[in-house]
Amino acid sequence: MNDSNIQLDDNGHLKHFLTIEGLERSLLLNILETAETFSGVGARAVKKVPILRGKTVANLFFEPSTRTRTTFELAAKRLSADILSLNISNSATKKGESLLDTLHTLEAMHCDMFIVRHANSGAAHFIASHVAPNISVINGGDGRHAHPTQAMLDMFTIRKHKPDFSKLRVAIVGDILHSRVARSEIHALSILGASEIRVIGPRTLIPWHIETMGVHIFHDMNAGLKDVDVIVVLRLQQERMRSALLPSESEYFRLYGLTEEKLALAKPDAIVMHPGPINRGIEIDSRVADSRQSVILQQVSHGIAIRMAVMAMTMQSQSGIQPEGGHADPD
Amino acid sequence: MNDSNIQLDDNGHLKHFLTIEGLERSLLLNILETAETFSGVGARAVKKVPILRGKTVANLFFEPSTRTRTTFELAAKRLSADILSLNISNSATKKGESLLDTLHTLEAMHCDMFIVRHANSGAAHFIASHVAPNISVINGGDGRHAHPTQAMLDMFTIRKHKPDFSKLRVAIVGDILHSRVARSEIHALSILGASEIRVIGPRTLIPWHIETMGVHIFHDMNAGLKDVDVIVVLRLQQERMRSALLPSESEYFRLYGLTEEKLALAKPDAIVMHPGPINRGIEIDSRVADSRQSVILQQVSHGIAIRMAVMAMTMQSQSGIQPEGGHADPD
Amino acid sequence: MNDSNIQLDDNGHLKHFLTIEGLERSLLLNILETAETFSGVGARAVKKVPILRGKTVANLFFEPSTRTRTTFELAAKRLSADILSLNISNSATKKGESLLDTLHTLEAMHCDMFIVRHANSGAAHFIASHVAPNISVINGGDGRHAHPTQAMLDMFTIRKHKPDFSKLRVAIVGDILHSRVARSEIHALSILGASEIRVIGPRTLIPWHIETMGVHIFHDMNAGLKDVDVIVVLRLQQERMRSALLPSESEYFRLYGLTEEKLALAKPDAIVMHPGPINRGIEIDSRVADSRQSVILQQVSHGIAIRMAVMAMTMQSQSGIQPEGGHADPD
Numbered sequence: 001m002n003d004s005n006i007q008l009d010d011n012g013h014l015k016h017f018l019t020i021e022g023l024e025r026s027l028l029l030n031i032l033e034t035a036e037t038f039s040g041v042g043a044r045a046v047k048k049v050p051i052l053r054g055k056t057v058a059n060l061f062f063e064p065s066t067r068t069r070t071t072f073e074l075a076a077k078r079l080s081a082d083i084l085s086l087n088i089s090n091s092a093t094k095k096g097e098s099l100l101d102t103l104h105t106l107e108a109m110h111c112d113m114f115i116v117r118h119a120n121s122g123a124a125h126f127i128a129s130h131v132a133p134n135i136s137v138i139n140g141g142d143g144r145h146a147h148p149t150q151a152m153l154d155m156f157t158i159r160k161h162k163p164d165f166s167k168l169r170v171a172i173v174g175d176i177l178h179s180r181v182a183r184s185e186i187h188a189l190s191i192l193g194a195s196e197i198r199v200i201g202p203r204t205l206i207p208w209h210i211e212t213m214g215v216h217i218f219h220d221m222n223a224g225l226k227d228v229d230v231i232v233v234l235r236l237q238q239e240r241m242r243s244a245l246l247p248s249e250s251e252y253f254r255l256y257g258l259t260e261e262k263l264a265l266a267k268p269d270a271i272v273m274h275p276g277p278i279n280r281g282i283e284i285d286s287r288v289a290d291s292r293q294s295v296i297l298q299q300v301s302h303g304i305a306i307r308m309a310v311m312a313m314t315m316q317s318q319s320g321i322q323p324e325g326g327h328a329d330p331d
Numbered sequence: 332m333n334d335s336n337i338q339l340d341d342n343g344h345l346k347h348f349l350t351i352e353g354l355e356r357s358l359l360l361n362i363l364e365t366a367e368t369f370s371g372v373g374a375r376a377v378k379k380v381p382i383l384r385g386k387t388v389a390n391l392f393f394e395p396s397t398r399t400r401t402t403f404e405l406a407a408k409r410l411s412a413d414i415l416s417l418n419i420s421n422s423a424t425k426k427g428e429s430l431l432d433t434l435h436t437l438e439a440m441h442c443d444m445f446i447v448r449h450a451n452s453g454a455a456h457f458i459a460s461h462v463a464p465n466i467s468v469i470n471g472g473d474g475r476h477a478h479p480t481q482a483m484l485d486m487f488t489i490r491k492h493k494p495d496f497s498k499l500r501v502a503i504v505g506d507i508l509h510s511r512v513a514r515s516e517i518h519a520l521s522i523l524g525a526s527e528i529r530v531i532g533p534r535t536l537i538p539w540h541i542e543t544m545g546v547h548i549f550h551d552m553n554a555g556l557k558d559v560d561v562i563v564v565l566r567l568q569q570e571r572m573r574s575a576l577l578p579s580e581s582e583y584f585r586l587y588g589l590t591e592e593k594l595a596l597a598k599p600d601a602i603v604m605h606p607g608p609i610n611r612g613i614e615i616d617s618r619v620a621d622s623r624q625s626v627i628l629q630q631v632s633h634g635i636a637i638r639m640a641v642m643a644m645t646m647q648s649q650s651g652i653q654p655e656g657g658h659a660d661p662d
Numbered sequence: 663m664n665d666s667n668i669q670l671d672d673n674g675h676l677k678h679f680l681t682i683e684g685l686e687r688s689l690l691l692n693i694l695e696t697a698e699t700f701s702g703v704g705a706r707a708v709k710k711v712p713i714l715r716g717k718t719v720a721n722l723f724f725e726p727s728t729r730t731r732t733t734f735e736l737a738a739k740r741l742s743a744d745i746l747s748l749n750i751s752n753s754a755t756k757k758g759e760s761l762l763d764t765l766h767t768l769e770a771m772h773c774d775m776f777i778v779r780h781a782n783s784g785a786a787h788f789i790a791s792h793v794a795p796n797i798s799v800i801n802g803g804d805g806r807h808a809h810p811t812q813a814m815l816d817m818f819t820i821r822k823h824k825p826d827f828s829k830l831r832v833a834i835v836g837d838i839l840h841s842r843v844a845r846s847e848i849h850a851l852s853i854l855g856a857s858e859i860r861v862i863g864p865r866t867l868i869p870w871h872i873e874t875m876g877v878h879i880f881h882d883m884n885a886g887l888k889d890v891d892v893i894v895v896l897r898l899q900q901e902r903m904r905s906a907l908l909p910s911e912s913e914y915f916r917l918y919g920l921t922e923e924k925l926a927l928a929k930p931d932a933i934v935m936h937p938g939p940i941n942r943g944i945e946i947d948s949r950v951a952d953s954r955q956s957v958i959l960q961q962v963s964h965g966i967a968i969r970m971a972v973m974a975m976t977m978q979s980q981s982g983i984q985p986e987g988g989h990a991d992p993d
Contacts, residue, residue: 042772045981046716048744054377056405067767070746074718074771077744082379082408084401101608105398108631109405110373277763300770319376385708387736413710413739415732432939436729439962440736441704 006128013317016128016137017310019146020187028191032156034309035302041078042304051312052081055112059085060127061140062118067276068140068150071300072115075307084111100130107132112318113311114138121145121180136314138307144180150275151184153306155192157299158230161271165192171224171266172198173256174234174283175205181275182234186213200224201256204245221256225265233258233274236283249282259285263293271295337459344648347459347468348641350477351518359522363487366633366640370487372409373635382643383412386443390416391458392471393449398607399471399481402631403446406638415442431461438463443649444642445469452476452511467645469638475511481606482515484637486523488630489561492602496520502529502555502597504587505565505614506536512606513565517544531555532587535576552587556596564589564605567614580613590616594624602626668790675979678790678799679972681808682849690853694818697964697971701818703740704966713974714743717774721747722789723802724780729938730802730812733962734777737969746773762792769794774980775973776800783807783842798976800969806842812937813846815968817854819961820892823933827851833860833886833928835918836896836945837867843937844896848875862886863918866907883918887927895920895936898945911944921947925955933957 007023009015014027041047057076061069069085076083088102106114113136116124121143128137141147162168170189176182176199189197190213199206200218211217218224225231236252246252258272272284272294280286289296338354340346345358372378388407392400407414419433437445444467447455452474459468472478493499501520507513507530520528521544530537531549542548549555556562567583577583589603603615603625611617620627669685671677676689703709719738723731731747738745750764768776775798778786783805790799803809824830832851838844838861851859852875861868862880873879880886887893898914908914920934934946934956942948951958 044716047718047772048716054375054379054409056378056408066748070748071771074744074746077718082405084405086397086401098608098611101611104628105607105631108628109402109635110378110632276767277760280760280763297766297770300767301772304771385706385710385740387709387739413736415736417728417732429939429942432942435959436938436962439959440733440966441709441963 006125009317011317014310014313015317016124016139017148017314018124018128018137018139020148020151020184020191021146023191025191025193028152028155028188031152031306031309031313032159034313035152035156035305038308038312039302039305041308042301047078048080049078050080052076052079052112052315055081055315056110057081057083057113057115057311058106058111059083060088060106060114060116060118061085062088062116062123063141065117065141067300068117069115071303072138072140072307075304075311078304079308079311081113081311084109099127103127103131107135111135112315115140117141119143134318136318138310138314141180144178144183146184147180147275148184148188149303149307149310150181151188152310153299153303154185154232154273154275155188156302156306157273157295158271160298160302161295162229165189165194168194168230169196169228170194170198170230170232171200171218171228172232172234173200173221173224173258175236176201176210176234177205177207178237179234182232185232186215190214198224198228202246221258221262222265225262228266229270231258231263231266231270231272233272233278233284235275235277236279238279253282253285257281257283257285258288260287260291263288263291269293273299276300337456340648342648345641345644346648347455347470348479348645349455349459349468349470351479351482351515351522352477354522356522356524359483359486359519362483362637362640362644363490365644366483366487366636369639369643370633370636372639373632378409379411380409381411383407383410383443383646386412386646387441388412388414388444388446388642389437389442390414391419391445391447391449392416393419393447393454394472396448396472398631399448400446402634403469403471403480403638406635406642409635410639410642412444412642415440430458434458434462438466442466443646446471448472450474465649467649469641469645472511475509475514477515478511478606479515479519480634480638480641481512482519483641484630484634485516485563485604485606486519487633487637488604488626489602491629491633492626493560496523496525499525499561500527500529500559501525501561501563502531502549502559503563503565504531504552504555504589506567507532507541507565508536508538509568510565513563516563517546521545529555529559533577533583552589552593553596556593559597560601562589562594562597562601562603564603564609564615566606566608567610569610584613584616588612588614588616589619591618591622594619594622600624604630607631668787671979673979676972676975677979678786678801679810679976680786680790680799680801682810682813682846682853683808685853687853687855690814690817690850693814693968693971693975694821696975697814697818697967700970700974701964701967703970704963709740710742711740712742714738714741714774714977717743717977718772719743719745719775719777719973720768720773721745722750722768722776722778722780723747724750724778724785725803727779727803729962730779733965734800734802734969737966737973740966741970741973743775743973746771761789765789765793769797773797774977777802779803781805796980798980800972800976803842806840806845808846809842809937810846810850811965811969811972812843813850814972815961815965816847816894816935816937817850818964818968819935819957820933822960822964823957824891827854827856830856830892831858831860831890832856832892832894833862833880833890834894834896835862835883835886835920837898838863838872838896839867839869840899841896844894847894848877852876860886860890864908883920883924884927887924890928891932893920893925893928893932893934895934895940895946897937897939898941915944915947919943919945919947920950922949922953925950925953931955935961938962 007016117140123142124139197215274296338347446469448471454473455470528546605627669678777800779802785804786801859877936958
């Protein structure tokens with residue numbers, strides 16, 4: 001299944017944003033550069049541009065999320081869109097046909113964009129395949145499959161500190177098996193030409209055959225962190241412990257928690273990233289999370305700029321609106 | 332009880348919208364024509380008009396509803412109103428006096444409009460009788476009594492396809508007994524001069540003496556659907572099954588579910604309507620719901636135009652604002 | 663702990679609003695006068711001023727509240743701010759460090775103001791001590807400590823009816839012990855120079871040493887209400903009954919419920935206030951609540967003006983915006 005077909009319109013512009021896989025390097029760079037024009041909006045006295053004024057953005061969060069939902073909502077508000085937040089009970093969408101009826105009803109309400117988060121891999125793609133042609137779908141995370149805006153905000157953050165991807169050695173640490181963030185980051189780093197991508201984690205949490213994605217596998221932190229430029233620490237889902245994939249939190253922290261000692265093995269100017277919210281003392285030590293090498297809070301700010309960029313670009317594909325964040329909304 | 336008194340201001344304009352019963356034909360036509368001016372707003376690039384800018388609309392949904400609440404909310408946003416959504420717990424409003432205290436508190440907050448949905452028949456009327464004179468109340472469905480905006484969006488939809496009501500034979504199918512939609516539709520069709528109104532359903536779900544409303548009763552679908560121009564299929568509430576008013580879903584579908592075979596008895600250009608959300612395979616077959624004769628999704632779009640019209644008209648009664656959807660908000 | 667230091671910027675302007683304690687009389691008067699300029703906004707056809715346009719206000723309600731939250735939300739909307747409402751589960755903020763991570767994340771999203779309500783005394787102060795310098799914190803009620811906007815809306819209401827505080831005898835009736843409202847009111851009345859402040863309640867609900875705040879203690883309503891100009895009736899939390907601090911509702915009403923008979927002991931033009939929502943027949947008789955001496959609903963309206971004033975003033979401290987409610991938003 002090649003998602004890039006459905007993601008692009010006939011002119012090669014971004015119409016939906018479902019996955020990083022299969023996108024061109026130039027398109028990823030275009031997203032990063034568009035986000036650059038929006039990243040100043042958050043610092044203005046009037047944090048508002050009229051780009052999506054009169055558009056209706058529907059948040060379809062089938063799976064709960066505070067941070068992703070909040071940043072999409074803020075991005076939409078700062079683009080002046082109207083936002084519809086739906087409480088989608090599981091019961092109402094048990095049957096596939098019923099989900100489609102919900103979608104068609106929202107189409108009939110003249111929604112312009114769906115932000116979709118779903119526990120099932122492929123949900124955003126399924127929805128994008130079935131909506132009316134004038135609606136854009138943005139994947140806010142689907143199962144273990146993809147979380148493309150998270151990957152792009154991480155690329156944006158990396159590029160701020162290390163502009164040349166071809167010189168980068170990046171390590172992703174933790175539960176790679178269940179992580180849509182890891183999958184999307186590996187695709188993005190690989191398309192942007194990172195020199196080396198490493199995944200580090202216990203055998204139970206590394207997917208089989210992941211080396212076919214072009215990554216190097218490490219089960220030992222000391223070896224894996226050696227001389228890297230970027231460390232992406234993944235959040236440890238506590239369900240993993242209960243399902244016996246992991247022994248205990250303290251054992252996990254001893255082996256894979258990022259401490260100052262382990263960080264010292266990376267390059268001296270290595271940056272530390274985390275999609276948040278962080279579990280202090282489980283996957284990351286507080287001294288590392290709060291250190292000068294940590295760019296975790298920058299990632300949050302960049303998340304809004306990236307989401308504004310993607311929302312503006314997909315709407316541009318629909319209607320020819322220019323996604324430029326340069327001008328403030330005249331009051 | 333004649334609701335029309337309280338619904339109209341001294342100039343005969345709509346001040347509240349509580350029930351269709353007792354309204355003049357000219358007023359219903361006025362609502363339809365005002366909605367016509369708003370129906371284009373949803374298709375614009377900028378779906379926004381400034382008519383209710385600076386007004387505060389409070390959603391008082393004592394009974395949960397996704398679709399009605401969402402369309403009222405979108406209608407308010409596209410009219411540029413500020414919206415207040417209140418979570419009204421049952422406990423906080425157990426006593427009548429306490430409900431009045433809540434209303435008076437919202438008045439003191441300078442709310443301009445209450446959208447009310449309540450499980451008790453007469454709740455919207457009660458509220459309209461007790462609010463300050465500058466507040467408009469719109470009934471979003473009260474018990475078994477009335478759902479006037481649903482009826483008007485259905486009239487709007489019918490008129491798009493069959494402009495002359497005097498030539499229409501309309502059948503309403505299903506649980507007439509518990510349906511506020513059916514009651515409001517019968518009133519609207521009768522005021523607009525429909526040639527014949529039929530209700531079709533099992534004996535347990537047809538109210539006694541309903542023939543006094545001028546309708547013809549059928550218990551057999553084949554007879555009831557013969558030569559009709561419009562079929563309104565009602566949603567089957569699954570509680571009815573549990574309370575032993577109906578034998579089983581499959582038995583109901585066999586007798587009253589709208590299938591292609593039964594639809595063939597109606598006029599060849601008959602349209603099929605449903606207030607939604609639909610129960611496929613219970614009250615309607617998927618082939619009918621998705622057929623070219625189905626106008627169910629058009630009803631959703633028209634629901635927003637009707638609600639914008641009613642909100643604009645009641646505010647006009649309050650303040651002389653012109654309810655015209657013709658001009659986009661500048662910028 | 664002197665909160666006034668942290669509340670004021672270097673020019674002595676209000677930067678956070680955490681407590682009344684320690685503020686200058688001139689600052690309280692400034693709040694009342696700024697609120698005066700906003701109190702007309704609620705009565706306008708277009709209830710909207712552009713003062714906080716493009717600002718992001720985050721509601722951090724760790725403790726549920728309908729009325730306070732709603733009035734802050736309406737105040738923010740009428741100032742044209744964008745609003746972020748967070749559902750903060752108790753579990754997500756069990757650890758102090760985790761609360762700080764939430765705050766820093768919201769800072770990274772470029773929020774401009776936090777409205778905080780929390781069950782723990784000192785929570786708003788703690789948050790104000792830890793946020794970035796460009797963020798203002800407004801206390802929407804913390805534990806038993808303070809509820810400064812409630813106190814100021816009460817001062818605003820009193821001044822409308824009795825402009826000269828130096829001539830006023832004020833009685834606060836009920837559960838003084840657990841009341842942040844009472845504490846903030848005593849501070850405000852005392853700073854504004856009220857002639858006499860009385861607290862009336864059973865021994866179990868009067869805090870030890872409260873006379874050091876300059877109030878007179880009464881356990882008998884007849885003595886305490888004698889010749890007062892203002893009566894503030896506190897809401898009785900029903901938990902108090904369960905925890906055996908009080909015998910029963912009817913016994914409480916007999917002794918401390920404000921009835922017409924007891925009200926007759928006050929001055930003939932005395933006003934009756936209550937922070938709401940009222941428990942009719944428990945702390946106040948319906949005939950008093952609905953009488954001409956009751957200004958309870960005026961308090962609600964004034965609450966929006968006061969919150970607009972405080973939000974505008976703290977943002978002015980941040981950015982030099984003029985907090986004037988005098989001009990409507992053009993268009």
